[in-house]
Amino acid sequence: EAQVTQNPRYLITVTGKKLTVTCSQNMNHEYMSWYRQDPGLGLRQIYYSMNVEVTDKGDVPEGYKVSRKEKRNFPLILESPSPNQTSLYFCASSLYGSGIGFSYNEQFFGPGTRLTVL
Amino acid sequence: DQQVKQNSPSLSVQEGRISILNCDYTNSMFDYFLWYKKYPAEGPTFLISISSIKDKNEDGRFTVFLNKSAKHLSLHIVPSQPGDSAVYFCAASAGDNDMRFGAGTRLTVKP
Numbered sequence: 001e002a003q004v005t006q007n008p009r010y011l012i013t014v015t016g017k018k019l020t021v022t023c024s025q026n027m028n029h030e031y032m033s034w035y036r037q038d039p040g041l042g043l044r045q046i047y048y049s050m051n052v053e054v055t056d057k058g059d060v061p062e063g064y065k066v067s068r069k070e071k072r073n074f075p076l077i078l079e080s081p082s083p084n085q086t087s088l089y090f091c092a093s094s095l096y097g098s099g100i101g102f103s104y105n106e107q108f109f110g111p112g113t114r115l116t117v118l
Numbered sequence: 119d120q121q122v123k124q125n126s127p128s129l130s131v132q133e134g135r136i137s138i139l140n141c142d143y144t145n146s147m148f149d150y151f152l153w154y155k156k157y158p159a160e161g162p163t164f165l166i167s168i169s170s171i172k173d174k175n176e177d178g179r180f181t182v183f184l185n186k187s188a189k190h191l192s193l194h195i196v197p198s199q200p201g202d203s204a205v206y207f208c209a210a211s212a213g214d215n216d217m218r219f220g221a222g223t224r225l226t227v228k229p
Contacts, residue, residue, distance in 0.1 A: 004161070033217070040127075041120070042207060043162070043219035058216060090161050106152060107217070109161030 002027045004110035006091050012116045013081055021076045021113050023091030031094045032074040033058070033107065034066065036087040043090065049074055081117040089113045121145045122210050124220035132228055137195040139223050141208030144189065148210040148218075153182060153193050156205045156222070165206070166193070198227045 004025045013019055025032065033048040035058075045058030049068040063085055065077040074093075078085060092107040123142045131137045139153075149170040154162035168175040168182045168191070175182050181194045195202055208220040 035219075040221050042122075042124075042221040043209075045216060045218075048216075059218075092161075106164035106167060109154075109163065111159070111161050 002108070004091055004093055004108050006089075006110040006113050008113060009111065010114050012118065014118050015082055016080050019078050019081060019115075021078075021089060021091075021115070023074045023076065023110060024072050025074075025091075025093040025108070026072065027093060027095075027108065028071065029093035029095050029108070030071070031096055031107075032068065033092045034064070034074070034076045035090045035092065036060065036085075037090060037112075038087050046076070046089075081115075083117050085115065086117050087115060089115060120218075120221070121148075122208055122218045122220040124206075124208055124223050126223050127221070128224040128226070130226045130228060131198050133200055134197045137193075137198045137202065137225055137227065139193040139195075139206050139208075139225065141191045141193075141220055142189060143191075143210050143218075145210070145212060145218075146189070147212040150211045151182070151184060151191050152209045152211075152217075153180075154207040154209060154219075155202075156207065162207055195225075198225075200227050200229050203227050 007022045030051045034046040035043040037043050044060045047066040049055045091110040094107045121144050152167040153165040155165045156162040166177050166180050184191045205222045205224050207222045211217050
């Protein structure tokens with residue numbers, strides 16, 4: 001089954017304790033992205049990756065890191081989480097990113113990770 | 119700075135009637151627009167899209183209309199069904215790999 005998986009689905013942690021949220025897709029997609037969803041703000045892009053070893057900042061990258069060592073995996077790293085990073089996080093992938101010369105492709109989203117930082 | 123706005127946080131309609139969800143944008147460089155649907159405890163799923171070279175795209179019960187001069191798009195669902203009850207996100211892209219989403223509209227379709 002084609003899917004995007006995220007782990008963990010729920011996480012409660014404390015300020016400053018490093019954490020990683022994993023994301024994996026089995027569709028051989030080149031483009032992957034992380035979003036956070038907050039009430040009244042919708043989905044805001046944190047980081048995206050056009051392909052292996054190619055990552056770039058989205059709208060709200062502060063306090064986050066990502067890596068793309070393999071095509072299927074795109075982990076989100078919070079080196080020193082703070083309470084303002086409490087949110088619902090979604091990973092997404094698409095065959096290609098949008099852009100000149102590419103076909104636009106809809107993104108497939110994972111089920112979400114609800115993170116609470118105390 | 120929210121470049122994509124969904125000004126109605128919620129909408130309630132009767133089963134069988136039309137649902138109209140609205141979305142406004144400010145960036146004239148946006149050239150591709152999408153609607154996603156989200157059920158509780160699930161990720162958003164793609165519903166329908168439209169390129170800026172078109173003003174209408176239809177897929178079954180779902181139609182998206184784009185008015186570029188007004189920087190406005192809308193999603194029409196006809197007829198509405200209880201299973202359509204979900205949060206709907208409007209999204210836009212300027213071809214720069216940066217997808218911008220609205221805050222979402224919660225649609226409730228009453229039987």
